Amino acid sequence: SSDPLVIFTPSGKRGRFPVGTPVLTAARQLGVDLDSVCGGRGICSKCQITPSYGEFSKHGVTVAPDALSEWNSVEERYDTIRGLKKGRRLGCQATVQSDIVIDVPAESQVHKQVVRKRAEARDIVMNPSTRLYYVEVAEPDMHDPSGDLERLVDALRREWELPQLEADLGVLRTLQPALRKGEWKVTVAVHLGDDSYSPRIINIWPGYYEGAIYGLAIDLGSTTIAGHLCDLRTGEVVASSGIMNPQIRFGEDLMSRVSYGMMNPTGSDEMTAAVREGMNTLFVQIAQEADIDRTLIVDAVFVCNPVMHHLFLGIDAYELGQAPFALATSDSLSLRAVDLDLKLHPAARVYILPCIAGHVGADAAAVALSEAPGKSEDLMLVVDVGTNAEILLGNRQKVLACSSPTGPAFEGAQISSGQRAAPGAIEHVEIDPITKLPRFKVIGSDLWSDEAGFDAAIAQTGITGICGSGIIEVVAEMRMAGIVDAPGLIGSAEQTGSPNCFADGRTNSYLLFDGTENDGPKITVTNNDVRQIQMAKAALYSGARLLMDKFGVDHVDRVILAGAFGAHISPKHAMVLGMIPDVPLDKVTSAGNAAGTGARIALLNTDARREIEETVRQIHKIETAIEPCFQEHFVNASAMPNAVDPFEILRS
Ligand code: FES
Structure with missing residues (x-):
């Protein structure tokens, strides 16, 4: 046919369309991934494209400079208010005039890739659970009695080809004022559903909603809980925050928490309440940091070890403390946030990755997903x-x-001078092969202990202990300097030639830092410390x-x-x-x-x-x-x- 040829890059999808076809329409018909929230009404600006004029030898087309229509008033207005980047057009406004090659920039793609920091890691392709849609709803009519919700759902089906949607009571309660305030134009957040949850409208805003909706990725560890708040449209991490797991007061490590649950009739419930409360504290903190309302968080994903998994869900972890370490369930879980007492959006969903086995949790599954x-x-x-x-x-x-x-030796526990990684902890150690004397770095400073300015740099924290990575380094350095032998015995000062070795009871110890009143306690590596690291490794x-x-x-x-x-x-x-x-x-x-x-x-x-x-x-x-x-x-x-x-x- 003689209709103009339209080619989209980077997808390479192409087709012929009558003169006057909006680019967004052409993109949709070809299945090109071009975003839109407002459905082509010139409101959302998510549909931006870049027309490529000139010769396209690869595609065998020559493109005239007027292959797209002139700017129309909608684009003019958008450009004056917001500014369109140079060369950009709104895909829903620009229409096809003759053969044209059109580039869809990454930010205009729904399934865009979120680039990760490390080059070798896989990219994340956006496909979130919840999306925003702008829609115009038919007004109620005496002759055609139907509810506002039914007309909204109908409009979403017609315009966005969404399935039959449900709505929670919370949405029903805000639906009528929102429709009227927005003069029958509204933006809705739709959860697209999963195996255990049917697709539904979870929030409604009058008119076009400019803001974002968010999701949380939470790593629930036995020591710390870390959360990343992500924009569910761009995939960007907008805030990260962490807290100590409040369950620590029931036991430092997992097994002591399992036994706390066994010894105390209400122990398991107390630990569940503590971790959920901590979670809500974290949510407040992270929402504050991002300067958003907590109720804009509509989805949360949790990864954790099996004991944390059970205690977070309110399941007694008793069985995980003994062979054969049976999990209540190893499957993934899709739940309502309110059922876990989590204060997010009232309809927010929670997804917990599957556990691999009784000892290998959802956190390991997440590692498998990330490292593949x-x-x-x-x-x-x-x-x-x-x-x-x-x-x-x-x-x-x-x-x-x-x-x-x-x-826990790798985390600095059960080591004589061990501590958690925190300012003041020794994290790097070198032992001179000739003098057999140590030097070290402390968390919070970039200087080695024998460099000028070190004392001033650590004046705030002092030197408080050795953290997990520090203990590994010092034992390895001691091994390389011949201070400790292959079976794991620290030699005496005579045997090793190191003035820092000294007799300490029946074995020898190695002096790392001899302590001063201002800088902190004496820090040594004992033979038992070496033993602990040997067992762990x-x-x-x-x-x-x-x-x-x-x-x-x-x-x-x-x-x-x-x-x-x-x-x-x-x-x-x-x-x-x-x-x-x-x-x-x-x-x-x-x-x-x-x-x-x-x-x-x-x-x-x-x-x-x-x-x-x-x-x-x-x-x-x-x-x-x-x-x-x-x-x-x-x-x-x-x-x-x-x-x-x-x-x-x-x-x-
Ligand atoms: Fe919303 Fe073009 S689709 S502005």
């Missing part, structure tokens, strides 16, 4: 180090998972080795350290201790808070929820407690780096 070992060609080992290490090993063939009881390593046995391999291609703590471990020191299997150092990377990223992916893309549910069903779960070879690996792995496995790093 099952999509990797390389054999990837992903370790999320916390009180328990959660370990995934896999590639396209299959993915295995286990958890390993590392205990042996548990981690044996878990990884067990998965390698089950996979039938004796090496991995890549190691990814996940978790807030993983972000601070230096790969070299981890390898010197034999925490992780031997791979070239440049193959060890940190994924930062991968569980939090996984939560964000599931928040912004509901298809990713189906994806991780399927992935988790396919993951092979390995229980370390019943595997005899785990014990064998454990015994060998307590030596540094290992009694039997070769480690290249110590040879170079």
Whole structure:
């Protein structure tokens, strides 16, 4: 036909349309992803496009400079009030005049990609649970009796091809004033539904609503609860905040909380109430930071370990404290926020990722979603180090998972001078191979302890202890300097040549900082500290080795350290201790808070929820407690780096 040819980039979709067809209409007919909230009425400006004039040899078309209609009054008005970026047009106003190539910029796509910080990680494609639609509703008519809601739903079906929608009572109560105030024009937020929830209108605003709606990605850890507030249209993180988990007052670690629940008849309920209350505190905090109303938060995704999972849901965690560690459910959950006492939008939804096993929680599932070992060609080992290490090993063939009881030593607990990562904690250590004397860095300062200005830099905090990454570094440095031997004994000053070694009861200790009145207490590494780290790293390593046995391999291609703590471990020191299997150092990377990223992916893309549910069903779960070879690996792995496995790093 002689109708003009319209080609959209970057999709490459094309078709012929009669002169005068609006670009938005052409895009819709071709299935091009071009956004619109107002349905082409020139109000929302989400439909912006960039016409490309000139020669397009790739497409074989020459485009005349007047291939789109002139600016119309709507575009003029929009441009004067808001300003259109140079070269941009409103897709719903510009009409096709002759052959044309039209670029849809990323921000005008509904399913746009949210770029993640790390280059190797997958991008997030926007496909949120809840979207905004602007619609014009027929006025009530004596001759055609129907409710306002029915006419609204009808208009949404006609204009937006939405399914039959329901509405909660909260919406019904605001519906009539909103319709009349907006003169029969309203914006609605529609939750598009999932397996357990039918599509529905959850909020209504008179006229065109300029603002955004939000979702929360929450990483519910046993120590801290961290939340990221995301704009559900752009995917952007608009605020991040965290609080200490208020359950800490019932027990530092998971097992002490499980036993608190066992010892006290109301213990489990108290812990549930505490975590939910903490959650609401976090919501207030994060909404304040973003300067938004909490009720604009319509969706929340949670990731957590199994004990946190149960206690948050109000399920007694008793069964998780003993073999065979049965979960109440391992499936994902789609719930109403009000049922969890969460103060968000009254119709807000909550999605909790599936748990992998009784020891391997929704947080590990989130790591699997974020790092996607099952999509990797390389054999990837992903370790999320916390009180328990959660370990995934896999590639396209299959993915295995286990958890390993590392205990809290990696978080600085049960270490004589250990503490949580906080200003004042020693986080990096170097020991001079000749003098065998240490120097260190403290959280909150960039200076080494032997640099000028160090004392002034730490005047505020002093030096308070050693955090998890600091203890790993100091033990590894002691090993490299010959202060501690492979079996884990600290030598005396004579044996090691280090003036900082001193007899301490029946064993020796190493002095890291001798303490002053102003700067803080004496900080030493005792032989028992070394022992604790040996046990923890042996548990981690044996878990990884067990998965390698089950996979039938004796090496991995890549190691990814996940978790807030993983972000601070230096790969070299981890390898010197034999925490992780031997791979070239440049193959060890940190994924930062991968569980939090996984939560964000599931928040912004509901298809990713189906994806991780399927992935988790396919993951092979390995229980370390019943595997005899785990014990064998454990015994060998307590030596540094290992009694039997070769480690290249110590040879170079
Ligand atoms: Fe809303 Fe064009 S679709 S301004």
